[in-house]
Structure formats: C-alpha cells, structure tokens
Amino acid sequence: MMKTNKFYITTPIYYVNDQPHIGHAYTTILADVLSRYHRAAGQEVFFLTGLDEHGQKVQQAAEERGISPKEHCDEMAPRFLKLWEKLHIRNDDFIRTTEARHKKVVQAVLEKVYAAGDIYFDEYSGHYCVGCERFYTEKELEEGKCPQHQTELKLITEKNYFFKMSRYQQQLIDYIHEHPAFLQPTHRRNEILGFLRQPLGDLCISRPKSRLSWGIELPFDKEYVTYVWFDALLNYITAPGYGSDEKSFKKWWPVDIHLIGKDILMTHAIYWPTMLMSAGIELPRTIFAHGWWLSGESKMSKSLGNVVDPLALIDQYGVDPVRYYLMREMVLGQDASFTMESFIKRYNSDLANDFGNLLSRVSRLIERNFDGVLPDPGTITEAERKISENALNMFGKVQELIDALRVNEAIEETMQFIRSVNRYMEQQAPWKLVKSDLTAAGTPPRKLYVSARCCCNR
Amino acid sequence: MPNRTKTVLEILGAEDTRATWGALKPGTSLQKHMPLFPRIEVPKPVDKEQSKTKPDKDVNVITYDEFKKVELKTAEVLAAEKVAGADRLLKLQIRVGEVGEEQRQLVAGIAEYYRPDELIGKMIVIVANLKPAKIRGIESNGMLLAAKKGKKLTLITIDDSSIESGAGIY
Incomplete structure (x- = not known):
C-alpha cells in the first residue's frame, strides 16, 4: 500500500431496505478496525459508510405502506445507525444517496460522461427482474425464470441510455496488470481478468420514469432516472467533496481501500473503474473483496433462517468480544463459519x-x-x-x-x-x-x- | 476492542500512547477491577451415551478407596519435544513440586493437538503413581490427563496461579 499521511476507507453503501445482518456488521467493523489502526499510527483518516436509497424495491415497499419513498427511507435508515452505535463504529461521514449533495455529483458526472461521448440512446429488450433490478438475457434464464428469484420474467422492450463501458475494456485490463494492489485478493483479481477475456458489453444506465420514478433524474433527459448502481457507486466521490470542495477531494481521493463483499465485485471492479476513466477521475488504490460468513456450509441469509443476530450477542457478551471474534475468525478474502x-x-x-x-x-x-x-x-x-x-x-x-x-x-x-x-x-x-x-x-x-x-x- | 483495552489502560494508570515500551511509571496506583473477560460457562449437555448405559451403570462403579489409590498431582511442563519416528508422541520433562524437587519424563500421545512450545509453562494434571513404562523405547513415568471427544483433545490444566506444582487433586 502506498504510504501517505492520509487514509480513506469505505464500506459499500448498504441497501436501506435490508435488515442489518452480520455481513453489514462485519464489513463495517473491519473498516472501523483499519481506521482506528491508521488513526493511532498518526494518519489522518476518513472513514465513510452509508445507505443506498434509490431503486424499485424502495419504491414498491413505500407504495405498499402508502407513504413516500423518502419517508420510507427516513424510517429505515436509523436501524443501521443504531447498529453502528452499538458496534462502536467511528465513521467520519454517513452518506445517503437521497441527499442533495449526492444528486449534484451524479448529475455532474453524467454530464461529463455524456460530453465525453460515452453515452448513447438505444432500444433494448430483455427479461427484467424486479428483485434483481436488472435485465437477463435469454441465455441467463433458468427455464424462463430469474436464476436468483425463480420468478417468471416478462420480456420488456424499451429505449434506454447506455454507457460505453466496452470502450474501456483494454484500458481496464492494462490498469489491472500494472497495479497489482488494485484488486485484492489475488483470486478475485484473476476472476475479473478472466471475465475480461470475453468482450465487455455496454451498461444500461437509465430507467424510464414510467416504470421507476424513485431515482436521480438524468440531466439530459427528464423522462429517465439513473440506474441505481451508476448512482450508488458515485457516493465514494460525493462524500470527500467531488465538485463541491476540490481541496478536500484532492486530499482524500483516490480512496485507499474500498472494502466490499465478494457478491458485489463485478460492479466495483468493472463498472466503477470504467465510469471513473470516462469521467477523467483517478482510480481507487485498492478494492478488497472479503468472503461471506457461513453458518455451517451455507451463506447466512434471512431466507435460510440461519442468521446470527450480532445485536443479541452484544447484549449478552459485550461489543468487544463480538468485534474480536469477527476479526480473528475470518481469513480476509475467504469465507468463514460462524x-x-x-x-x-x-x-x-x-x-x-x-x-x-x-x-x-x-x-x-x-x-x-x-x-x-x-x-x-x-x-x-x-x-x-x-x-x-x-x-x-x-x-x-x-x-x-x-x-x-x-x-x-x-x-x-x-x-x-x-x-x-x-x-x-x-x-x-x-x-x-x-x-x-x-x-x-x-x-x-x-x-x-x-x-x-x-x-x-x- | 475499543472499550476493554481502554479499561486496561485505566486500571494500569497508563496514558494511551504510541506503540512503545516501558510506559508504565513505578509508583502508579492500580485500580481495582472485575475480571476483564469473565469465562463463558457452557452448561454441559446431558451425555447421551452415559444415559444410554445407565441400566448397567453399576458394572463400572468403583469405591472411594479404589479411587484413592490413584494419585493425581499438578505438574509444570519444563520442556517438550517431538519423538522421532512417532507422529503422535511428545516427550515432556515435568516438575512435580518445588524447584529442585522431583523432575520426571513422560511420553504422551498429544502431538497432533499441541506444538511442543505451546506446552512449556503449562500446569497439567498427572497420574503420579502410575507404574513406569517404556513407550517406543523411551521411559515414561506417569500419565497426563486430557479431555477427548472425537477429534478434539484439550489438556486438563490448572489456571489459578495460587495452586503450585505438586499439589494433590481430590
């Protein structure tokens, strides 16, 4: 890792609709531990975490409850803040993608990428899954159903805006080769390099408002909102002051470590760096994907009913032992059993x-x-x-x-x-x-x- | 562990400083404290095998006098090394009693569970009056106690520092 007197670390922004679980707790404690270490070593530290509040699932949940999406988010957000307080997380900023400061940055970057000639308008058809908030190609479906949710998907044809991700494929491959610390651990780096051997497609970055209104409006077309991932990833530059406080942004960016779970490696290792390349922004120093907490052999998940509630453990044994256990037991980059x-x-x-x-x-x-x-x-x-x-x-x-x-x-x-x-x-x-x-x-x-x-x- | 380490510093009357040596000042009063991490006691599950064998339980009943024949003592491990050619065995040098008192050698089948250097300094429990035997040609004078189930094994050790080597166990 490059030695400077600053240290900027992020967790992913968590989906506001999720029930906070051990995965969220683990990533955030890890970021907190690293922050505290670097702070104690005399470095200036910026530790960012936050919430991803746009998208179809939020809109639907709010509709079901008969309230506005913003009200819904405001009610859901404290559950995470409560957990961070309980885990003694000392983050320096907490970003919510519905904040005005973030909307400005998303629109500014979209303008920049548009001006660079990297956005085009095209007709698109695919099988859309609301749960995944993404389109699937015919090949990816399992018997006509979503491979994640096993739900029947309808074929939708619509006109959308696309980001020319394919244009940056070679540049990204070269960058990964030239910067061994960029993607970690090594097996994840190899996974991405393997994926990049196939031609990279372009990324659909818009959703028509007729289908989804809960998002950030495209600055060049009021009929569309921004695709949630394109919106969410930009939180990492919003918080340190991109476009609003150049001095601060220059001080903190590039980020030293993006900590993520292995399930969001693609978006961070492919979408994010190509977006930055197009916008003319430096790439992160390190993206580190950690493994999952397993209970026995399977991923801990709510639907499987094997979630260990970290809050309950803290009530019983105190926060320190729980933090200690999570940090001691997982070999970073691999899965661990709880x-x-x-x-x-x-x-x-x-x-x-x-x-x-x-x-x-x-x-x-x-x-x-x-x-x-x-x-x-x-x-x-x-x-x-x-x-x-x-x-x-x-x-x-x-x-x-x-x-x-x-x-x-x-x-x-x-x-x-x-x-x-x-x-x-x-x-x-x-x-x-x-x-x-x-x-x-x-x-x-x-x-x-x-x-x-x-x-x-x- | 942001909280209990802070407690440690408070107990010791130390300033939170950089990673240095010798920051404790003689003459500082220590604060009284509760155990930092009280042990979690797990209620022992009822042993299924034991309850199954209950009917013919009295087959293996011994009297107090029979038990009394077994002399259990605490002993401190002074040295430990692997036994060449035997994957499971460790050769231990132990001391039973005060410094200068009886030292003996003991061979134990625990090499798969402990590294030799982990054992040094541990206060273990031995059967002190077991007839000496030769294991793989090496003299073994005594037998140590350990808990074993399936593939797990833990030595029985005495953590309380006020119990010294050579103490009897009843």
Missing part, C-alpha cells in the same frame, strides 16, 4: 484465559504484595530484555500484516506475544518470589502494559 461453539471457544481461550488472565494475575499480585502500587522494576534480566525486544518486533510485524490486510494474522501475532508473557510469568512464578524477593516480583507489570497497548488498536 457458530456459537467457536465464538465461546475463542472467547474463553484468547480473551478469558490468555489476555484477561494475564491482567488479573499481575494486578492481583501487585494488589496483595505492593498495596496496589506499581513497584520499581529494578534490573532487567535477559528474559525480560527478550520480551521487550519481542514486543517491539511485534509492532513491526503487526504493521506489515495490517497493511497487507491480514488482520486475523495481526491479531494472532499479538496473542502470541501475550501468550509468551504468560509463559514468562509461569516460569518466573512471581507469586512465589514475593515470599523472598519483592523487587523481582515487581517487573511483570511492565510487560503487561505493552500487551494492553497493542490490543487497543483492534
């Missing part, structure tokens, strides 16, 4: 036994033998010098691992150190030494401090 059994095991072994016990041992010792006052450490022995050396080495290793987005390994590195201090304590057995040599028993607390300090960034 089970209560592994949560409890991780909690008891890492947090209760290794970390918590170390603190209790030391503080109990000092309380009983030194009236609760930290004694002078006296002469540092070889074993103790080694511990301080290990601690300082650990900081370096943790830094490298965080920069490589190997968060679980960074945590393990820290826990290894804590375990080594525990071993030192057991070898020295200061609870015996106090009987004969009070000074020697006083040194362990110094070690504890370091352990405490490194965990703070998690």
Whole structure:
C-alpha cells in the first residue's frame, strides 16, 4: 500500500431496505478496525459508510405502506445507525444517496460522461427482474425464470441510455496488470481478468420514469432516472467533496481501500473503474473483496433462517468480544463459519484465559504484595530484555500484516506475544518470589502494559 | 476492542500512547477491577451415551478407596519435544513440586493437538503413581490427563496461579 499521511476507507453503501445482518456488521467493523489502526499510527483518516436509497424495491415497499419513498427511507435508515452505535463504529461521514449533495455529483458526472461521448440512446429488450433490478438475457434464464428469484420474467422492450463501458475494456485490463494492489485478493483479481477475456458489453444506465420514478433524474433527459448502481457507486466521490470542495477531494481521493463483499465485485471492479476513466477521475488504490460468513456450509441469509443476530450477542457478551471474534475468525478474502461453539471457544481461550488472565494475575499480585502500587522494576534480566525486544518486533510485524490486510494474522501475532508473557510469568512464578524477593516480583507489570497497548488498536 | 483495552489502560494508570515500551511509571496506583473477560460457562449437555448405559451403570462403579489409590498431582511442563519416528508422541520433562524437587519424563500421545512450545509453562494434571513404562523405547513415568471427544483433545490444566506444582487433586 502506498504510504501517505492520509487514509480513506469505505464500506459499500448498504441497501436501506435490508435488515442489518452480520455481513453489514462485519464489513463495517473491519473498516472501523483499519481506521482506528491508521488513526493511532498518526494518519489522518476518513472513514465513510452509508445507505443506498434509490431503486424499485424502495419504491414498491413505500407504495405498499402508502407513504413516500423518502419517508420510507427516513424510517429505515436509523436501524443501521443504531447498529453502528452499538458496534462502536467511528465513521467520519454517513452518506445517503437521497441527499442533495449526492444528486449534484451524479448529475455532474453524467454530464461529463455524456460530453465525453460515452453515452448513447438505444432500444433494448430483455427479461427484467424486479428483485434483481436488472435485465437477463435469454441465455441467463433458468427455464424462463430469474436464476436468483425463480420468478417468471416478462420480456420488456424499451429505449434506454447506455454507457460505453466496452470502450474501456483494454484500458481496464492494462490498469489491472500494472497495479497489482488494485484488486485484492489475488483470486478475485484473476476472476475479473478472466471475465475480461470475453468482450465487455455496454451498461444500461437509465430507467424510464414510467416504470421507476424513485431515482436521480438524468440531466439530459427528464423522462429517465439513473440506474441505481451508476448512482450508488458515485457516493465514494460525493462524500470527500467531488465538485463541491476540490481541496478536500484532492486530499482524500483516490480512496485507499474500498472494502466490499465478494457478491458485489463485478460492479466495483468493472463498472466503477470504467465510469471513473470516462469521467477523467483517478482510480481507487485498492478494492478488497472479503468472503461471506457461513453458518455451517451455507451463506447466512434471512431466507435460510440461519442468521446470527450480532445485536443479541452484544447484549449478552459485550461489543468487544463480538468485534474480536469477527476479526480473528475470518481469513480476509475467504469465507468463514460462524457458530456459537467457536465464538465461546475463542472467547474463553484468547480473551478469558490468555489476555484477561494475564491482567488479573499481575494486578492481583501487585494488589496483595505492593498495596496496589506499581513497584520499581529494578534490573532487567535477559528474559525480560527478550520480551521487550519481542514486543517491539511485534509492532513491526503487526504493521506489515495490517497493511497487507491480514488482520486475523495481526491479531494472532499479538496473542502470541501475550501468550509468551504468560509463559514468562509461569516460569518466573512471581507469586512465589514475593515470599523472598519483592523487587523481582515487581517487573511483570511492565510487560503487561505493552500487551494492553497493542490490543487497543483492534 | 475499543472499550476493554481502554479499561486496561485505566486500571494500569497508563496514558494511551504510541506503540512503545516501558510506559508504565513505578509508583502508579492500580485500580481495582472485575475480571476483564469473565469465562463463558457452557452448561454441559446431558451425555447421551452415559444415559444410554445407565441400566448397567453399576458394572463400572468403583469405591472411594479404589479411587484413592490413584494419585493425581499438578505438574509444570519444563520442556517438550517431538519423538522421532512417532507422529503422535511428545516427550515432556515435568516438575512435580518445588524447584529442585522431583523432575520426571513422560511420553504422551498429544502431538497432533499441541506444538511442543505451546506446552512449556503449562500446569497439567498427572497420574503420579502410575507404574513406569517404556513407550517406543523411551521411559515414561506417569500419565497426563486430557479431555477427548472425537477429534478434539484439550489438556486438563490448572489456571489459578495460587495452586503450585505438586499439589494433590481430590
């Protein structure tokens, strides 16, 4: 990762209609952890999350309830904010795509792309699925039905605006090859490069108002609104001030990391960079797609009824253990399994036994033998010098691992150190030494401090 | 973990500083605290196998006197290494009692579950009066206790630091 004194990180903007679940919580905690780390390292941080509030599903849900789409969004949005508060998320901005600042940016970019000659008007026909908010080609259907929702789809023919994505295919391929950090992890990068071996089509970026009115109007045709993905992706440049605060935008853009789930890799790795190329805006430094939380073998999803409610876990065990578990258990980029059994095991072994016990041992010792006052450490022995050396080495290793987005390994590195201090304590057995040599028993607390300090960034 | 790490710093009377060494100042008063992460106790599910075998339960009933014959003691692991040519075995050097007191060697089939360096410093539980035996030609003097079910195994260890090596278990 390129070293600058700023760090800009985003989560996807979540769909306002969704019930907040572990996937949302995971991505946002991960962004929060990385933000806190970079903040503690002295960098200026901008951490953005938000909501995607346009589209057909929002319009339909609002119609069913007999209220306006905006009212519907206003009622739904706090569910996410409540979760972030509960998870102790410290984001710097919260964007909603229905805000005026965003509408301005979407229209400005559309004008720019239009002026570049990258938008054309054409007739289009396809099988449209409301659930997916997209067209399917004949080939993609399964027995005439939507492959996602298994619903019958009607063939719709309509005139629409198209973005000449195909024009940027080679440029994108070259960019991916020249910037190894751009798409991560490697297997996702290869997936995209593989996809780009086929000719890239153009992207339909409009919806006629007759069918969908809840969106951002095209600046060059009032009969149409903007396709939700074209609208949503631009949130990443709206928040740092594109078109409104050039100084701020220049400071934060390009973004250092877009964190996404693997299900939205295509839109982020293909639509988004080609849109930026057309608008003459720099590309993101890194797009990182993480895996899914599974329950057993299947994706955790509401329809499967295997959703673990992170809020309920927090109520029971506190927010820190839940954050710790999610960060420790997932190898970034791969899927992970969430089970209560592994949560409890991780909690008891890492947090209760290794970390918590170390603190209790030391503080109990000092309380009983030194009236609760930290004694002078006296002469540092070889074993103790080694511990301080290990601690300082650990900081370096943790830094490298965080920069490589190997968060679980960074945590393990820290826990290894804590375990080594525990071993030192057991070898020295200061609870015996106090009987004969009070000074020697006083040194362990110094070690504890370091352990405490490194965990703070998690 | 933004909250409980902050608590740790408060307990230790430390300023939240950069990643440095030696930020604790002698003379600082520590604050009293509750356990940082109290253990989650899982109620043990009723063992199906045990309830199944209930009818002929008394076949394996032993008297207190029979149990008393088994001498269980705590022991500290001083060193551990793999046994060449045996994938499952680890050779442990353990101390039963105070420094300078009895040290012994023990061979245990736990190499698939623990790395040698993980064991060092652990306070384990052994059967102290087991007749010495040779395992793969190596003398083994005692037997350690571990919980095993299916493919999982965990050593029985004593976490409370006030219990020393050589303590009896009843």
